Each structure stands twice: as C-alpha cells, then as structure tokens.
Amino acid sequence: xxxxxxxxxxxxxxxxxxxxxxxxxxxxxxxxxxxxxxxxxxxxxxxxxxxxxxxxxxxxxxxxxxxxxxxxxxxxxxxxxxxxxxxxxxxxxxxxxxxxxxxxxxxxxxxxxxxxxxxxxxxxxxxxxxxxxxxxxxxxxxxxxxxxxxxxxxxxxxxxxxxxxxxxxxxxxxxxxxxxxxxxxxxxxxxxxxxxxxxxxxxxxxxxxxxxxxxxxxxxxxxxxxxxxxxxxxxxxxxxxxxxxxxxxxxx
Amino acid sequence: xxxxxxxxxxxxxxxxxxxxxxxxxxxxxxxxxxxxxxxxxxxxxxxxxxxxxxxxxxxxxxxxxxxxxxxxxxxxxxxxxxxxxxxxxxxxxxxxxxxxxxxxxxxxxxxxxxxxxxxxxxxxxxxxxxxxxxxxxxxxxxxxxxxxxxxxxxxxxxxxxxxxxxxxxxxxxxxxxxxxxxxxxxxxxxxxxxxxxxxxxxxxxxxxxxxxxxxxxxxxxxxxxxxxxxxxxxxxxxxxxxxxxxxxxxxx
DNA sequence: GCTCCTTTGTTATTATTTAACATTAATTTA
DNA sequence: TAAATTAATGTTAAATAATAACAAAGGAGC
Numbered sequence: 291x292x293x294x295x296x297x298x299x300x301x302x303x304x305x306x307x308x309x310x311x312x313x314x315x316x317x318x319x320x321x322x323x324x325x326x327x328x329x330x331x332x333x334x335x336x337x338x339x340x341x342x343x344x345x346x347x348x349x350x351x352x353x354x355x356x357x358x359x360x361x362x363x364x365x366x367x368x369x370x371x372x373x374x375x376x377x378x379x380x381x382x383x384x385x386x387x388x389x390x391x392x393x394x395x396x397x398x399x400x401x402x403x404x405x406x407x408x409x410x411x412x413x414x415x416x417x418x419x420x421x422x423x424x425x426x427x428x429x430x431x432x433x434x435x436x437x438x439x440x441x442x443x444x445x446x447x448x449x450x451x452x453x454x455x456x457x458x459x460x461x462x463x464x465x466x467x468x469x470x471x472x473x474x475x476x477x478x479x480x481x482x483x484x485x486x487x488x489x490x491x492x493x494x495x496x497x498x499x500x501x502x503x504x505x506x507x508x509x510x511x512x513x514x515x516x517x518x519x520x521x522x523x524x525x526x527x528x529x530x531x532x533x534x535x536x537x538x539x540x541x542x
Numbered sequence: 543x544x545x546x547x548x549x550x551x552x553x554x555x556x557x558x559x560x561x562x563x564x565x566x567x568x569x570x571x572x573x574x575x576x577x578x579x580x581x582x583x584x585x586x587x588x589x590x591x592x593x594x595x596x597x598x599x600x601x602x603x604x605x606x607x608x609x610x611x612x613x614x615x616x617x618x619x620x621x622x623x624x625x626x627x628x629x630x631x632x633x634x635x636x637x638x639x640x641x642x643x644x645x646x647x648x649x650x651x652x653x654x655x656x657x658x659x660x661x662x663x664x665x666x667x668x669x670x671x672x673x674x675x676x677x678x679x680x681x682x683x684x685x686x687x688x689x690x691x692x693x694x695x696x697x698x699x700x701x702x703x704x705x706x707x708x709x710x711x712x713x714x715x716x717x718x719x720x721x722x723x724x725x726x727x728x729x730x731x732x733x734x735x736x737x738x739x740x741x742x743x744x745x746x747x748x749x750x751x752x753x754x755x756x757x758x759x760x761x762x763x764x765x766x767x768x769x770x771x772x773x774x775x776x777x778x779x780x781x782x783x784x785x786x787x788x789x790x791x792x793x794x
Numbered sequence: 795g796c797t798c799c800t801t802t803g804t805t806a807t808t809a810t811t812t813a814a815c816a817t818t819a820a821t822t823t824a
Numbered sequence: 825t826a827a828a829t830t831a832a833t834g835t836t837a838a839a840t841a842a843t844a845a846c847a848a849a850g851g852a853g854c
Contacts, residue, residue, distance in 0.1 A: 311810085322834050327811075343595045343810070343842070415667040415683060422690045431667060431695045433685020433703065438674045443683045447703050451685070563841080574803050579842075595811070595841070 370523035375399040392442025460491035466505035474507035481509035622775035627651040644694025712743035718757035726759035733761035
C-alpha cells in the first residue's frame with residue numbers, strides 16, 4: 291500500500307517534473323497531506339526527488355533544467371532493469387547467504403529487496419550503501435581496487451577469501467552475452483572473482499536485460515552451463531529463450 | 543559587488559553541495575539574510591541552484607544525489623569537521639600512498655581533496671564513492687563486514703592484507719579521546735585494523751573535533767605516542783593542546 | 795548638490811514544515 | 825487465533841522559513 295503509493299508519487303513527479311503539495315493532494319485525495327510529506331521525505335532519501343519549498347521536483351527534471359546530458363549508465367534501459375530487479379527480489383528467502391555483484395541491475399535489486407534476515411556478499415559499493423538501509427541484512431563487502439565506472443571492487447585476495455565461503459545463490463549480471471563467447475565483462479580480476487563465486491554457489495541467477503545480447507566484452511566469466519536461472523525482460527528474443535531452455539536454464 | 547557575491551555564493555554551493563541559510567550567513571557575515579535569499583532566487587532563475595527549504599543545493603549536487611544512494615546523516619559539529627577536513631586536504635601530496643578511515647570527517651576530507659594522482663586505501667564505502675569522482679585518484683577498498691552506522695568495513699582478512707602494504711600517511715579520526723584511554727572507537731575489528739595500519743604508516747594524522755574530547759569508547763586503537771599530527775578545530779581546549787605538544791605532536 | 799534607480803535592510807505577515815501525540819492498520823509472536 | 829508489537833497514518837499545535845512591503849542606503853548621471 292505504502293510501497294505502491296510511493297512508486298506512484300515518484301512516477302507522477304517524473305512525469306510532471308514539479309508539483310506543489312496542493313497538486314499532490316489533488317492527485318492523491320485519499321491520503322493526508324502529512325502522509326504525502328512523509329512520502330516525499332522518503333523519496334528524497336532514495337534520491338528520486340528533491341524537496342523544494344511547497345512541493346517537490348523530480349530529479350530527472352532537475353537534470354533537464356540544468357541542461358546537462360546525464361550520460362550515466364543508470365539510465366540505459368532503466369525500466370527493463372527495474373522490472374528484472376523486482377523479479378529477482380522475489381527470489382530471495384530469509385536466512386540465505388547470497389552473493390550480489392556490483393552492476394546497475396544489482397543496484398536496483400538492492401533497492402527492491404525485502405528487509406529480511408540474510409547474509410549478502412557484494413563487490414559493489416553502491417549496492418552496499420543501498421543495503422545498509424535495511425536493518426536486518428548483514429552485509430560483507432569485497433575488498434580491492436575500485437573501478438570507477440561501475441563502482442565495483444575486486445582483487446585476487448578477495449578471490450582467495452571466497453575459498454571458504456558458501457552461497458546459496460549468486461545473483462549477477464553481465465555486460466555482454468553471445469552464445470559463442472558466453473557472459474563477459476570488462477575486468478580481468480572481476481571475472482576471476484565471479485568464477486570463484488560460481489564455484490561456491492549452489493544456484494546462479496543471471497540478470498540480463500536484452501540490450502546486452504549480441505555484445506562482447508573482453509573477459510568471459512561464465513558459459514551457459516554455469517547458470518541456473520535467467521531473469522530478463524519481455525523483449526528478450528525468442529530464439530535466445532529457446533537456446534537457454536535447451537541448456538536447462540529457467541527463463542523468467 | 544553584487545555580481546561577485548552571486549558568483550561566490552554559487553561557488554561555495556557547488557563545493558559544499560548543500561547549505562542552510564544559516565551556514566550561508568556565516569560564510570557571508572557582511573550581508574543580511576534577505577540579501578542572500580534574493581541572491582538564491584536569482585541563482586535559481588539562472589539554473590545554477592535549486593532552492594530547498596532552509597537553504598539551497600547546487601545543481602551539481604543534485605546530479606550526484608540522483609546517482610548515489612543518499613544517506614543523509616546531518617552531522618554533529620559539521621562545520622568544525624569541514625574546517626578540519628579542509629586543513630587535512632592541504633596535507634595530501636601528489637603520488638603518495640594514503641590510508642583514510644571511514645568516518646564522517648573523512649567523508650568531508652574526500653570531498654575537499656584535490657584531484658591529484660595518489661593511492662588511497664579506505665575502509666569507508668561512502669568515502670570510496672566520493673573519491674570515485676576524482677579521476678586521478680586510485681582507490682582500494684578494505685573488504686569485510688559492513689557496519690551500518692558509519693558505513694565502514696573491517697575484517698581480520700583485511701588486517702592480514704595490510705601486512706604487505708605501506709602508507710606514507712594514515713589520516714584517521716576517533717570517536718572518543720581521553721588522555722588515559724587514548725583514542726577509541728566502537729568496533730573491535732576496526733580497532734585491530736587501524737593498529738595494523740599505524741604499524742605500516744610513516745606518519746599518522748589524527749582528525750579530532752573537540753566534541754570527541756573526554757569521551758570513551760570501548761576499543762582503544764591508539765595512544766598519544768602513536769600519532770604525529772593532530773588536526774582539530776579552534777575550540778580545542780588549551781590544556782589538551784599543551785598535552786599533545788608535550789608528546790611531540792604537531793597541533794593544527 | 796540633487797534626482798532617479800538599484801541594492802540592501804527591517805519588520806510584519808503569510809505560508810510551509812516539523813513535532814508530538816492519537817489512532818488505525820499490519821505483522822509478529824506466543 | 826488472540827495478544828502484543830511495530831509500522832503507517834491522521835490531527836493538531838508549534839516552530840520555522842519565505843515573502844511582501846516599505847524604509848534606508850549607496851551610486852551614476854547630470
């Protein structure tokens with residue numbers, strides 16, 4: 291109930307750019323002003339909205355106003371990534387030990403995830419910061435050199451460390467996929483780390499939005515047979531879907 | 543006169559990200575609040591600033607906020623910490639290898655720091671995210687369990703890792719200090735980590751705002767003789783200053 | 795010097811936000 | 825399932841901030 295409303299408020303603000311509290315009250319006649327205020331506070335904490343006197347403004351709008359092209363990866367295929375992340379979030383059970391990577395999809399996943407008792411290992415510091423808001427989640431961050439483009443860390447030492455760690459699930463995404471080259475990324479040490487994670491994980495879930503298909507990145511970290519479940523969006527090509535299913539991969 | 547001030551207001555806002563009117567008044571003691579308000583109105587029309595209740599925010603900051611998970615923890619003694627951080631930032635030279643801790647003062651330090659070639663090791667993920675914006679800085683994040691209150695990580699494995707790492711400078715802060723109990727924090731593993739860092743650092747700089755004095759936290763990680771330079775604010779008690787200087791510590 | 799115009803300061807008014815508490819709904823636990 | 829706990833919402837009063845309106849001060853041009 292609250293969750294949905296929050297989402298709606300964010301959406302209408304993204305659409306209209308800027309609204310006064312009065313306008314928001316008109317749009318949501320069933321809740322009090324105070325509740326809307328509280329919603330805005332929360333959206334502000336999530337970085338989706340800026341509160342201004344008398345109302346609020348969507349961050350998207352601010353970016354437009356400032357005239358700067360916002361070239362971050364966070365916007366590429368963002369809607370698909372959110373849907374994928376929401377789906378993945380439903381697969382997380384209480385008490386499990388999970389590895390999550392540091393990609394943008396993982397970032398959305400950590401936002402959507404329920405606040406349940408579980409152990410999460412991640413190499414994404416943005417993911418870690420997001421998860422830090424959930425009080426039941428225990429977080430362990432992989433150490434190592436930070437890559438500035440995707441805010442993820444990796445190191446040979448971390449790979450060693452994971453020798454004696456086990457995961458129920460590893461939820462990762464790739465920067466690129468082709469049937470011949472498998473799933474690939476752009477960092478050697480990250481690739482090594484992920485290979486090690488897969489060795490220790492009981493199930494591997496791959497989040498792959500369709501924009502990644504047909505692309506190749508330098509370091510392959512997984513082939514079709516390494517993964518168990520594929521979570522993707524609805525424009526995922528049919529022939530690829532068949533290919534995955536032939537390899538006993540559940541496609542969602 | 544007006545033009546210059548407008549420019550200055552815009553600059554300081556770009557730098558500090560967000561300021562209350564009160565802070566602006568401190569920064570511009572010669573003009574009235576109303577004038578500053580009018581300045582903000584104008585900057586808002588120019589699209590350089592977003593006015594929020596109680597102050598304003600630079601558009602640049604808004605863009606950052608939208609990318610990051612924004613954990614707002616408006617700090618106690620924030621002004622003192624900023625001054626301390628600014629001072630500490632001047633002590634960083636090109637090409638050095640530096641350890642920075644994960645405290646809030648360190649967070650401000652990473653904002654104020656120049657974008658020069660250097661290697662920074664940190665156990666603070668908020669610090670790491672901030673530094674990620676500087677393209678010349680090479681960042682290594684300490685791995686381990688994340689403490690949600692201060693967004694810092696630590697682990698015995700990280701301590702091992704630092705056995706073969708050297709630092710020119712370690713810049714840290716403490717949660718508490720008394721002459722008898724030394725510098726203390728609230729985490730055993732973090733304390734262990736810092737002790738190890740001090741062993742490998744040529745110089746240790748301690749950032750300590752005066753609100754920390756006379757307090758005690760459970761884990762002592764350093765005594766007076768372990769540190770070389772103390773960076774503090776101007777309400778630091780005189781008798782403590784003498785005490786530090788007796789121990790060959792430079793007080794700034 | 796004066797006059798017009800811009801900038802700044804002061805105060806009173808208005809509007810918005812926060813805080814505090816009461817109430818209801820939802821979740822957990824026994 | 826009911827009781828207990830926690831989270832969400834609503835209501836009101838109090839605090840806070842923003843605006844408006846006007847007065848005063850500073851400058852530029854004559």
